[in-house]
Amino acid sequence: MSLDQPSDRPHDRLARLLAGEMDQVNHLIRDRMASEHAPRIPEVTAHLVEAGGKRLRPMLTLAAARMCGYSGVNHVKLAATVEFIHTATLLHDDVVDESAQRRGRATANLLWDNKSSVLVGDYLFARSFQIMVETDSLRVMDILADASATIAEGEVLQLTAAQNLATDEAIYLQVIRGKTAALFAAACEVGGVVAGASEEQVAALRDYGDALGISFQIVDDLLDYDGDAGATGKNVGDDFRERKLTLPVIKAVAQANDEERAFWQRVIEKGRQEEGDLDQALGLLHRHGAMEATRTDALMWAGRAKGALQAFPAGEIKDMLDDLADFVVARAH
Amino acid sequence: MSLDQPSDRPHDRLARLLAGEMDQVNHLIRDRMASEHAPRIPEVTAHLVEAGGKRLRPMLTLAAARMCGYSGVNHVKLAATVEFIHTATLLHDDVVDESAQRRGRATANLLWDNKSSVLVGDYLFARSFQIMVETDSLRVMDILADASATIAEGEVLQLTAAQNLATDEAIYLQVIRGKTAALFAAACEVGGVVAGASEEQVAALRDYGDALGISFQIVDDLLDYDGDAGATGKNVGDDFRERKLTLPVIKAVAQANDEERAFWQRVIEKGRQEEGDLDQALGLLHRHGAMEATRTDALMWAGRAKGALQAFPAGEIKDMLDDLADFVVARAH
Structure with missing residues (x-):
């Protein structure tokens, strides 16, 4: 496997292929995050935008448009729109x-304050909306408005579901479909719409983004219990400490005996965590095969993403998007 | 003056005239604040929406559309859009x-938590965007996208300007144009656009809303130092305690001698407030005629609002909008 070589990672290959358009996206982002009157806005935004995220979502928009043969300029605006929405939700x-x-x-809420993060997020969301209006496509606006509502709904659902042991896999799926997959799906779909792709291909792009996003979030949640902090930038057990009920724990809870259930109630629902609890949780996850079962689910969703791509003829970008679905899961060993 | 009789207040007369359409707006709001998956959303929204705000902004959209002879149904959608944006910014x-x-x-952030207020606000903003897309008007979306960005920009500017004695009247105007007048202006403007009014009338509606919003906010800031808590629902001195530099104080600071300047620096910039400081501040505001000068500014903006209405022929709604501009200032004794 050459997937471990940074330069051979599918998103690095996509980034090279789309470098010219990504430059335009980055230029547009820098241009539009400016504010004549409130310098705090570009300060906060630049701190986050220039920390160097993978720009995965805007890249999906560009890739989808190009795979559908688009040769105009509106896909750059849509890619910037998608990244602005993403940045607003991160804040x-x-x-x-x-x-x-x-x-x-350090996060913006720590460097500045919560107020700045809330209001600059609102500004970026409004900015994203301004840029998409420039594309003159009501259908694109419809898709992105729906995605924005679904994202917020998923986040609110997570608030009430995260610390409740009654949360099952169906609710978990709804949460991550909202908070993560909705924007992946919309990013892909608008790329097809702007290119004038067939309805079948537009639907396939949406399915690809949805399944890729779900797979991506499941792996993220898995890595939280099984990651290498150096490689992922995450610390093992963050979700556990924050009492966030994610798929590995949901699977372990479903098979828990009375004593184990009491443990999960104490650490997740009541939040009374003690020294050694994370190790105990990891032990339970392994005992019930919850890690492996979670990884199997992620693989299944990656397979669905690849299946959706069959609506497209063979080609360089299709291959990269196919590899990207593999790579998302390969992150989990 | 019969303006003190509740039923004779201009917005009550407008409300009676537009009762049928306002019922439709309220119905649409209740319908769209629902969420199939996240019951927290309608709980939080209902708490705020049903507390009985004046619905001034959606009423302006309905009134503007009707004054321009509109007979369709999209003004109801736009009015609901405007109220959703307003509710999101309140949260x-x-x-x-x-x-x-x-x-x-009690506010939602107190009854639930800050998280719910942030995320439900995001949801309502996305919902507002979905409803306006249904009107199929790119121009309307353009206006409301710009207004949303201007609102957030004004709020961020206020963050940095509010506790800074260097903030002058020009910056204050920019802040309140953003945080308050932008939505008043857009609410009026889209009413004209949806009715297919002439460019001259659309511009006049925008000017009316802008000037009315500025006058409204100046009076609000004045009442914070001069209000009757029972009548306004505000406590005298809230802005002072929150160290918010508003127009009355800006005017007093501009005329302050060295000793007074040191006082303002201590209480506003450094926030070291002591017993008796509010009385001292009120004394300085009166000594320099800052209250009266602020009221004069509010009157001037109300006059501008009324002037803008001259683009319209005489009629019942025009009269009410005219009275509304008077009433906004009449709140300040």
């Missing part, structure tokens, strides 16, 4: 999660 | 200001 997420680190740097 | 404002009361009730 608000960090306030909601009371996070101190993001992309290896 | 976020209460987080930013750490408020405990709004419309005489």
